[in-house]
Amino acid sequence: MTTAAATNGHVIQTRALTKRYGELRAVDAVNLEVRAGDVYGFLGANGSGKTTTVRMLLGLVLPTSGEAEVLGMPMPAARRTVLPRIGSLVEGPAAYPHLSASTNLGLLDATGSDRSRGPERRVKIGNALEQVGLDPADRRPVRTYSQGMRQRLGLAAALMRRPTLLILDEPSNGLDPQGIQEIRRLLLQLNAEGTTIFLSSHLLAEIEQMCTHVGVLRDGRLILQEELETILRPTGLVAVRTPDIDRCTALLGETVASVEGDQLLVRANDPARLNAYLVGEDVRVEEIGPYRRSLEKIVLEAEART
Amino acid sequence: MIVVELIKMICRPRTWLIIGMLVALPTLVAILLSVTDLGPRPGTGPPFLSAVLSDGTLFPLAALGVVLPLLLPIAVAVLGGDAIAGESQTGTLRYLLVRPVGRTHLLLAKLVTVVAFVLLAVLVVAAVSYAEGRLLLGRAPATGTVSLSGSTLTQQELSWRTALALGYVIISMLSVAAVALFFSTLTRSAIGAALGTIGVLVTSTVLLGLDAAAALHPFLPTRYWLAFVDLFRDPILWRDVVRGLVVQLGYLTVFTLAAWANFGTKDIDD
Numbered sequence: 001m002t003t004a005a006a007t008n009g010h011v012i013q014t015r016a017l018t019k020r021y022g023e024l025r026a027v028d029a030v031n032l033e034v035r036a037g038d039v040y041g042f043l044g045a046n047g048s049g050k051t052t053t054v055r056m057l058l059g060l061v062l063p064t065s066g067e068a069e070v071l072g073m074p075m076p077a078a079r080r081t082v083l084p085r086i087g088s089l090v091e092g093p094a095a096y097p098h099l100s101a102s103t104n105l106g107l108l109d110a111t112g113s114d115r116s117r118g119p120e121r122r123v124k125i126g127n128a129l130e131q132v133g134l135d136p137a138d139r140r141p142v143r144t145y146s147q148g149m150r151q152r153l154g155l156a157a158a159l160m161r162r163p164t165l166l167i168l169d170e171p172s173n174g175l176d177p178q179g180i181q182e183i184r185r186l187l188l189q190l191n192a193e194g195t196t197i198f199l200s201s202h203l204l205a206e207i208e209q210m211c212t213h214v215g216v217l218r219d220g221r222l223i224l225q226e227e228l229e230t231i232l233r234p235t236g237l238v239a240v241r242t243p244d245i246d247r248c249t250a251l252l253g254e255t256v257a258s259v260e261g262d263q264l265l266v267r268a269n270d271p272a273r274l275n276a277y278l279v280g281e282d283v284r285v286e287e288i289g290p291y292r293r294s295l296e297k298i299v300l301e302a303e304a305r306t
Numbered sequence: 307m308i309v310v311e312l313i314k315m316i317c318r319p320r321t322w323l324i325i326g327m328l329v330a331l332p333t334l335v336a337i338l339l340s341v342t343d344l345g346p347r348p349g350t351g352p353p354f355l356s357a358v359l360s361d362g363t364l365f366p367l368a369a370l371g372v373v374l375p376l377l378l379p380i381a382v383a384v385l386g387g388d389a390i391a392g393e394s395q396t397g398t399l400r401y402l403l404v405r406p407v408g409r410t411h412l413l414l415a416k417l418v419t420v421v422a423f424v425l426l427a428v429l430v431v432a433a434v435s436y437a438e439g440r441l442l443l444g445r446a447p448a449t450g451t452v453s454l455s456g457s458t459l460t461q462q463e464l465s466w467r468t469a470l471a472l473g474y475v476i477i478s479m480l481s482v483a484a485v486a487l488f489f490s491t492l493t494r495s496a497i498g499a500a501l502g503t504i505g506v507l508v509t510s511t512v513l514l515g516l517d518a519a520a521a522l523h524p525f526l527p528t529r530y531w532l533a534f535v536d537l538f539r540d541p542i543l544w545r546d547v548v549r550g551l552v553v554q555l556g557y558l559t560v561f562t563l564a565a566w567a568n569f570g571t572k573d574i575d576d
Contacts, residue, residue: 052575058404060574083406090404094397098319110310112405157401 009035010069011165011196012057017066019052019220026052028220029066034198034213039191041207041228042200043299044217050200051091053217054169057198058088071165084114087163089171093154097143101129101153102136108157128160129153133182147174155183159190166190168199172206184210208232208295216299224302231298234290238271240264240278241287248283265291307411311419315385324381325427331377332369332435340442354535358443365439366432367468367538370475373431374531378424379507380500382479385423386486387499389416390569394494394576409570413487417562420483424476432472457540467542471534474547478531481557482507485527488565494576524549527557 012034019027027049034040044050055061057068059076068075070082095104105125109115116124126136132152142153151174158166171187172180188210191197201207207214207228214231216224241263242248248264249256257265268274275288315321335355339345345359346352352375354368390413393399402412459467485506489499510526513519523529530550536543 055400055573055575058400059406060400060403062571062573079406080408083404086404088401088404090400092397094401096314096396096398099317107310107314108401108405111307111402111407 011036012070012198014068015066017056017068018064019056019061020064025220030222032215032222033225034196036196038213039197039211041211041214042198042217043204043207043214045202048217049220050217051169054090054167054200057167058090084112084161085163086165086167087158087161088167089154089158090169092173093150095142095150095153098141100139100141101134104142105157105160109160124160128156131159131186132156148176148179151175164195166195166197170201171199204296204299216302218303218306221306223306224299232292232295235293236267236269237265237291238268238274239289239291240266240285242283242285244283248278251281251283307407308415308418311415312422315419315423321423325430328373328377328381328427328431329434332372332431333438335372336365336435336438336442358439362439362443365443366435367471369431369435370428371532374475378427378479379482380504381427382420382424382482383486383503384500386420386483387490387503388496389420389487390490391493391496391499395496397576399576400574403574410566413566413569417483417487421476421480424479428472428475467537471537474534477551477554481527481554484558484561488561491565491569491572525553527553529553
């Protein structure tokens with residue numbers, strides 16, 4: 001089963017995946033590439049087509065054209081073999097409100113062909129609930145749960161079957177800052193143990209802190225797909241903030257790449273040497289350091305190009 | 307999957323609330339009858355009701371006759387309408403489908419669950435009304451039960467005829483369930499699907515009272531619902547029962563296939 005995935009290392013691969021609703025191209029010729037072991041951040045504003053893409057990967061929505069391969073097998077054709085190995089959270093968690101968290105998980109487990117038996121199931125459910133910080137002994141109906149607890153329950157449902165791939169749509173929705181951190185730690189730990197994670201979000205910071213790869217969707221088109229390290233690698237520029245802009249520009253001449261307010265971007269490899277030089281020339285330096293582009297800037301640039 | 311759906315149905319307070327409603331109506335009727343001793347004249351009113359004052363053992367059938375025209379179909383419409391649309395409303399549908407549960411499989415499980423509900427409801431109504439008939443209404447003549455045609459039925463005959471009647475009621479309700487299930491795959495609103503189904507039944511009943519629609523009568527879903535009464539004539543009057551079965555199976559097939567065709571390729575984007 002894993003052979004196809006192993007040969008090219010792709011856990012998710014789509015070719016010109018397209019979904020049209022009438023005239024509207026909700027998802028337009030998207031070529032996703034997610035490799036085993038990645039934490040892939042799928043970025044896009046609300047309504048950019050993220051959720052539709054996720055639904056197509058899971059076989060909930062049928063593509064108008066194009067192909068999707070998940071775990072090396074075509075979706076939705078191979079959903080019976082593919083889906084049991086995927087844990088997912090699609091557009092918010094859902095549970096039967098009149099039942100407790102563990103009853104909900106028990107029912108969900110029992111519906112699959114890979115269901116587990118009595119005691120084994122209890123252990124599985126208990127572990128999943130503990131993993132996300134819920135109390136397995138809690139008998140209260142889910143109706144009484146807060147948004148954050150529901151989100152945790154949704155994650156527990158995704159984790160329960162020990163998936164090789166997690167597809168999570170906005171996993172930190174409704175969580176408080178501490179909860180976000182807990183869940184992030186949990187996901188990174190799972191990733192370290194070999195789980196590939198595909199998470200969609202509209203929060204740049206979340207992606208920047210967790211992901212190894214990033215894909216950016218805008219109006220249904222994938223406008224950027226890159227390794228995060230490549231995007232954020234040093235640019236060979238040094239950012240200098242100084243009140244003496246003019247003197248500084250005159251001094252450095254050709255090596256100044258750009259001036260923006262009181263900040264200069266200078267082509268230089270060693271900020272320390274540049275600093276010593278400027279201070280030696282009596283230029284007051286407020287701030288100096290290697291210039292890294294923020295993900296936000298990169299996304300904005302990519303959006304401007306399209 | 308079917309087992310899970312059954313458990314979900316049994317564990318749902320709503321199921322028992324509806325059954326309670328179904329039991330309440332015949333109970334009210336039994337009390338009124340026993341207090342006033344005023345049965346409908348023979349040949350009028352709900353079937354069997356005129357007979358139960360002298361023979362309480364017939365009350366389960368009378369109770370079914372009371373529930374069948376209105377309450378039971380509404381209950382089935384509510385449950386069937388909730389089947390897919392309800393899961394869609396709570397958002398659990400997408401998690402069932404990525405579990406994965408096959409779509410056809412899910413539809414079948416839902417249909418079976420509605421049948422199980424009808425069975426459960428009919429049995430509870432029959433059991434409770436049997437007790438009520440025994441306690442509140444007339445004692446059966448020692449010679450055996452009198453059929454609608456005046457002859458006497460042995461206990462054995464009465465048993466298998468009752469079983470047939472139950473089967474007939476269940477098949478009638480199954481076609482209602484199929485219609486409800488179809489509407490349930492069309493909309494995200496469980497109430498909408500239930501109302502749509504009730505709308506179909508009301509339309510059918512209205513047309514039945516309209517002579518101008520006489521040509522349509524044999525094809526209306528509610529036309530032969532009460533034909534189970536004919537099973538208690540001597541000899542059994544099969545004509546309407548058989549026609550009723552054909553009509554119900556027709557509705558069942560058409561609407562189940564329509565539900566399947568619609569749901570099988572539907573984009574789940576709730």
